Amino acid sequence: MAHSGFIPKDNLNSVIEALSKKARLFVPVEEGDLVLFKPFAAGQTMCFSRPANLPPKAVIFPQSDVLFDFNLKKDMENLKKVEVELKENLDFPSTIIVGCRPCDAQGFRIYDRVYLEAGATDPYYKGRREKTTIITLTCNAPSPGCFCTSVGRGPADEDGSDLLMTELPKGYYLEAVTDKGEAVLKELGLADGSAYREEAEKAQESAAKAVRKPFASLEKTPEKLIGLFDDQQFWEAEAAKCISCGACTYLCPTCYCFNITDEQAGSRGERIRSWDACMFAHFTLEASGHNPRPSKAQRLKNRVGHKFSYYPTRYKGVTACCGCGRCIRYCPVSVDISEIVAHVQGAQG
Numbered sequence: 001m002a003h004s005g006f007i008p009k010d011n012l013n014s015v016i017e018a019l020s021k022k023a024r025l026f027v028p029v030e031e032g033d034l035v036l037f038k039p040f041a042a043g044q045t046m047c048f049s050r051p052a053n054l055p056p057k058a059v060i061f062p063q064s065d066v067l068f069d070f071n072l073k074k075d076m077e078n079l080k081k082v083e084v085e086l087k088e089n090l091d092f093p094s095t096i097i098v099g100c101r102p103c104d105a106q107g108f109r110i111y112d113r114v115y116l117e118a119g120a121t122d123p124y125y126k127g128r129r130e131k132t133t134i135i136t137l138t139c140n141a142p143s144p145g146c147f148c149t150s151v152g153r154g155p156a157d158e159d160g161s162d163l164l165m166t167e168l169p170k171g172y173y174l175e176a177v178t179d180k181g182e183a184v185l186k187e188l189g190l191a192d193g194s195a196y197r198e199e200a201e202k203a204q205e206s207a208a209k210a211v212r213k214p215f216a217s218l219e220k221t222p223e224k225l226i227g228l229f230d231d232q233q234f235w236e237a238e239a240a241k242c243i244s245c246g247a248c249t250y251l252c253p254t255c256y257c258f259n260i261t262d263e264q265a266g267s268r269g270e271r272i273r274s275w276d277a278c279m280f281a282h283f284t285l286e287a288s289g290h291n292p293r294p295s296k297a298q299r300l301k302n303r304v305g306h307k308f309s310y311y312p313t314r315y316k317g318v319t320a321c322c323g324c325g326r327c328i329r330y331c332p333v334s335v336d337i338s339e340i341v342a343h344v345q346g347a348q349g
């Protein structure tokens with residue numbers, strides 16, 4: 001079975017078209033100034049030259065997902081008795097994502113520990129995850145804000161991907177990471193790519209050296225964050241600029257919070273899971289009116305604490321931030337999470 005392949009530059013579009021005949025295919029597409037993952041359609045302008053503004057997390061974890069339909073059936077002999085009919089759709093189509101970055105693929109590994117391995121498997125996530133093949137484009141040059149090497153990842157990190165693709169002057173070198181990736185290589189019948197391996201590795205190493213390093217080792221950071229838990233002054237200073245817009249969480253490949261609502265008309269309805277965000281004031285608002293995290297400083301502390309302390313403490317030191325830099329590039333007021341971590345590391349106490 002093939003482990004590597006090569007696509008000459010001029011053939012990339014025809015290979016993508018061939019993939020679209022095998023499964024539902026998502027590719028990064030230009031929409032005005034944005035690059036977003038969209039279902040493949042002929043004639044689109046695909047963009048592989050920079051990371052998409054939004055990661056492809058919605059392909060596996062939709063922004064709004066109907067978990068099931070329900071129908072409330074009254075027993076006409078006993079009006080107090082209501083039978084609930086549920087209709088759940090767990091039949092997910094085979095899907096391929098092409099052109100996400102290693103940090104985006106890593107994002108799904110952050111989700112896996114929560115939705116697949118924590119003892120309460122989420123069937124919607126599991127179904128889509130198992131049916132999805134991830135073909136990742138390694139980064140040849142870091143984008144503004146990126147800091148993946150500081151969180152233990154890198155521009156050619158393979159964890160979370162099925163197939164890694166590296167752009168070279170003459171074409172794309174492909175290397176299988178999993179059986180799913182090997183199956184795609186085999187189906188496409190690509191030329192053997194092993195002659196390009198060394199060139200690809202050099203490109204990957206040089207990209208890794210170019211990534212900025214905003215803070216030192218994360219080894220003591222979980223404890224440092226706990227030490228700062230009650231330092232209100234520290235968190236107020238860090239959150240001073242924040243306007244609680246929540247953009248950082250919606251475009252983060254590792255944020256996975258959600259809310260569940262029932263939308264009902266008459267006796268029929270749908271239970272819907274939608275993305276939610278700990279940066280919103282109402283996220284922790286309780287029915288009593290009490291809010292345990294009423295200030296933006298407390299909410300920012302939770303976001304940073306979750307990624308750099310609570311998650312790594314629970315999951316063997318793995319940081320729940322893959323250093324993609326999106327929250328830094330697109331925060332409307334330039335809050336920089338990597339700068340906050342550096343401040344945490346430098347804080348006294």
Ligand code: SF4
Pocket residue numbers: 241242243244245246247248249279330331332333334335
């Ligand atoms: S994107 Fe920036 S301003 Fe908006 S919630 Fe996140 S940190 Fe605050």
Ligand code: SF4
Pocket residue numbers: 248251252253254255307320321322323324325326327328337
């Ligand atoms: S916290 Fe920011 S840098 Fe880290 S994964 Fe999320 S968006 Fe990327």
